[in-house]
Amino acid sequence: MVKSERLHADDVEPTPSSAWLVGVAAWFIPGSGHLMLKKWGRAALMGGVVWFAFIVGLAMGGHLFDLTGGPGSSALLQVPPMIADIGSGVLYTVCWFLGYGFADDPTQAARATYEYGTNFLLIAGLLNYLTMLDAFDIAAGRHS
């Protein structure tokens, strides 16, 4: 290892364990990571966007994905959107326990807002992943 690389490796500070806790909390309850860091504005803004997008998505009749594909559909195809949906944390978990939003109901799929709702649910999870990474970076001191 050359000297510059060794110096660079020495510069890297270990991630504090509290940052991991903040990251997990930020994923599970959208906005809570920033709340733990006392970033009230960011918590309201970024967490609020996730909650709003998820609730609007459900209200539009959107579909949540899990591994139980319907007849003729592959479970593998459900994995990428399911990963996006899981990003919503407790919102996804509660719907999963209640069985709300997962049904392959033709009347629900026929709604004009069905596709929009599904995309809002996906974007809620993906935006929460970003929110989680932002909270983690702040907790780790890499970002202000």
Next chain:
Amino acid sequence: MRHFLVMCLFGALASVVFGAMAKDTPRERWLYGLKVFAQFTVIGLALAWLLYFIPW
């Protein structure tokens, strides 16, 4: 019109998060968020018109 409004809402939600986490100063965040929102809207409209003329 409803489709366009929903697309704008989608772009607004995404651009809020992008803007909040991207830059350093509040002014830069506002500008970046607005830029991302404009990109979502303009590119969405452009793609919509492009797809409109393509006979599937």
